[in-house]
Amino acid sequence: MAHRINDDECIACGACEPVCPVECISAKDDDKRIIAEADCIDCGACAEVCPVDCIAQI
């Protein structure tokens, strides 16, 4: 299990990136964030802080 960011809804605020305990969230060229799903430990911390609720479990 992992979490995934809905790229259409991400507003590129960056809030999710520093809370990830395994540092598997990074910025793309457009500053929207992307999760390296193979490294995600499914803790849910990123989803809790996202202001637009665009991160969900997959």
Ligand code: SF4
């Ligand atoms: S669910 Fe946890 S481990 Fe996975 S990307 Fe979000 S903060 Fe990182």
Ligand code: SF4
């Ligand atoms: S917290 Fe949500 S809106 Fe902000 S960069 Fe992360 S996924 Fe995008």
